[in-house]
Amino acid sequence: xxxxxxxxxxxxxxxxxxxxxxxxxxxxxxxxxxxxxxxxxxxxxxxxxxxxxxxxxxxxxxxxxxxxxxxxxxxxxxxxxxxxxxxxxxxxxxxxxxxxxxxxxxxxxxxxxxxxxxxxxxxxxxxxxxxxxxxxxxxxxxxxxxxxxxxxxxxxxxxxxxxxxxxxxxxxxxxxxxxxxxxxxxxxxxxxxxxxxxxxxxxxxxxxxxxxxxxxxxxxxxxxxxxxxxxxxxxxxxxxxxxxxxxxxxxxxxxxxxxxxxxxx
Numbered sequence: 484x485x486x487x488x489x490x491x492x493x494x495x496x497x498x499x500x501x502x503x504x505x506x507x508x509x510x511x512x513x514x515x516x517x518x519x520x521x522x523x524x525x526x527x528x529x530x531x532x533x534x535x536x537x538x539x540x541x542x543x544x545x546x547x548x549x550x551x552x553x554x555x556x557x558x559x560x561x562x563x564x565x566x567x568x569x570x571x572x573x574x575x576x577x578x579x580x581x582x583x584x585x586x587x588x589x590x591x592x593x594x595x596x597x598x599x600x601x602x603x604x605x606x607x608x609x610x611x612x613x614x615x616x617x618x619x620x621x622x623x624x625x626x627x628x629x630x631x632x633x634x635x636x637x638x639x640x641x642x643x644x645x646x647x648x649x650x651x652x653x654x655x656x657x658x659x660x661x662x663x664x665x666x667x668x669x670x671x672x673x674x675x676x677x678x679x680x681x682x683x684x685x686x687x688x689x690x691x692x693x694x695x696x697x698x699x700x701x702x703x704x705x706x707x708x709x710x711x712x713x714x715x716x717x718x719x720x721x722x723x724x725x726x727x728x729x730x731x732x733x734x735x736x737x738x739x740x741x742x743x744x745x746x747x748x
Contacts, residue, residue, distance in 0.1 A: 484612070484745055488519040488653040488710055489725065489738035490623070493541035494571060495522075502733040503541070507548035509730055510557075513740065517610070518578040519621035519653035519710075523561060524571040536561055542576040556580045562588040564604040564623070565597045572597070575621040575654070577608040584616065585609035591640040592625065592632050601625060601632040605641065607650075612745060615649075622654035627665040634658055634666045642673050645713055652711040655736060660688070660706040667709075675711040678741045682721035690723060690737040710741050717744040 487510075496502055510518065520542055529537030536543050542559050549557060560577040567573040587607035594602040607620040622641065625632045634657065641652070652675065658666025660677070671677065679688050690708035710721070719742045724730050726737040 484517075484743050485513060485515045485740065486517050486519075486619075486651065486653065486710055486743065487513070487515045487724070487738055487740045488521075488621075488655075488708055490521040490655040490708060490734060490736035491541055492522050492734040492736065493524045494539075495568070496734060502731075503545055504548055505731050506725075506733050507545055507552055507554075509724070510545075510549060511552045511554050514580070515578075515740070516580060517608075517619045517651070517653075518557075519619065520576040520578065521621060521623040521655045522567075522573055523576040524567060524573045527566065527570055527572055535563060537572075542578065546578070558583055558608075560586050560588075560606050560608045562604055562606045563597055565600050565602040567600060575604065575606050575623050577606055577619055577621050579608055579610055579619070581610035581612065583608045584611050585618070587618075587620070589640075589644070591637040593636060594632065601629070603632070603637055617745065618645075618648055618650040620650060620652050620654075622652050622656060624654075624656050624658070624666070626657050627662075635669060638666060638669055638673075642670075649714045650712065652713075653709070655708050657707055659703075660709065661703075670711065674713055676713070676715065678710045678712060678716070678718045678743065679706070679721045679739075681716070682718040682741065684720040684722075686722055688721065688723060688739075690726075690739060691735070708736055708739050710739055717746070718742070719744065 525537040525540035592603040691705040
């Protein structure tokens with residue numbers, strides 16, 4: 484099974500359309516089973532296509548690009564988290580080529596209104612894989628030291644949802660794996676497994692270099708985009724992608740792709 488997570492920084496990138504096309508071409512080439520996207524935005528005044536998805540929703544536009552390439556087997560789960568950059572509705576998304584048997588969307592932040600930009604929501608899709616349900620969640624969490632919306636609170640809300648369900652948690656956790664005693668360690672102490680450290684083959688894992696939105700004073704390489712599980716899997720590889728070496732850059736974050744072997748039972 485091939486998985487990809489990417490914080491898109493959507494509609495904030497130069498040459499945005501070209502970057503979407505490059506992402507679509509890569510998805511066609513790699514044939515990911517499940518893709519988690521964060522910072523998936525659409526305009527507040529856009530035309531609704533279906534449900535709450537509008538015609539300029541980044542993930543919907545990506546699906547249209549895939550269809551131009553002859554790829555039409557991906558389904559989209561998206562929901563709004565908060566308003567951003569004054570004119571956008573920002574959310575998180577899951578794309579999968581497997582039939583979806585369940586959908587989920589829930590807040591993990593204290594705030595539960597889109598007018599507060601630190602509001603955080605998780606979306607999920609459950610597929611049937613090898614005869615049993617397997618769930619995937621796209622996560623975009625806050626920062627460990629944030630007094631208004633501490634990441635620890637959001638992580639506790641996330642953890643409380645999944646006592647028995649087999650799941651992958653994919654996304655921008657905004658907590659560096661290189662910092663001890665904060666969010667990354669908290670997740671591992673509470674039963675999450677990092678597919679990066681479990682991988683037979685892996686690279687540096689770095690997904691942010693230098694200053695980006697939300698990390699304005701950053702001068703270090705960060706590994707904040709993660710693919711975690713709450714059950715044991717065999718991880719063949721974990722690689723950073725869209726970093727200028729493994730495919731062209733498409734966002735202020737690099738993506739992470741992993742190949743895992745999931746055995747039913």
